[in-house]
Amino acid sequence: QVQLVESGGGSVQAGGSLRLSCVVSGRTFSTMGWFRQAPGKEREFVAAISWSGGFWNVGSTDYADSVRGRFTISRDNAKSTVDLQMNNLQREDTAVYYCAARNGRIEKSSIMLYEYWGQGTHVTVAS
Numbered sequence: 001q002v003q004l005v006e007s008g009g010g011s012v013q014a015g016g017s018l019r020l021s022c023v024v025s026g027r028t029f030s031t032m033g034w035f036r037q038a039p040g041k042e043r044e045f046v047a048a049i050s051w052s053g054g055f056w057n058v059g060s061t062d063y064a065d066s067v068r069g070r071f072t073i074s075r076d077n078a079k080s081t082v083d084l085q086m087n088n089l090q091r092e093d094t095a096v097y098y099c100a101a102r103n104g105r106i107e108k109s110s111i112m113l114y115e116y117w118g119q120g121t122h123v124t125v126a127s
Contacts, residue, residue: 001026002116003024004099004101005099005118006020006021007021007121009122010122010124012125012126013126014127018089019086020034020084020121021082021083022034022084022099023079023081028077028080029101029103030050030104031051031105031107032048032049032082033114034046034048034098036093037096038094038095038096041095045108045109046067046071047062047063048062048107049074049082050105050106061073064108067093070087070088070089071086072087091125093125095123097120097122100114101114101116101117102114103115
């Protein structure tokens with residue numbers, strides 16, 4: 001049984017930082033992503049990392065333009081985790097953040113191609 005469990009959400013002042021973590025169990029996926037959904041808005045892509053195998057392969061990454069340079073995604077294949085370091089958080093980053101997984105390349109717009117999803121973790125940024 002595949003499970004994705006997010007943690008690390010919370011409340012922070014604008015300009016602050018949070019680190020989200022997602023633990024994956026039951027299966028290994030080549031691509032892991034983070035998405036977010038703000039109140040009244042559609043779920044959107046935040047960041048993703050893909051891994052083609054090999055001990056030294058650190059994977060390739062992609063980011064939404066709105067978070068590029070502020071957020072960093074990373075994965076630890078030995079621990080089956082994928083983290084999202086979020087720096088210089090802004091009020092517009094307030095949302096529920098979801099971890100997602102798929103086998104295949106990074107997909108930024110076709111989020112339905114991600115087969116498995118976590119339950120989400122709340123991030124609130126106060127100005």
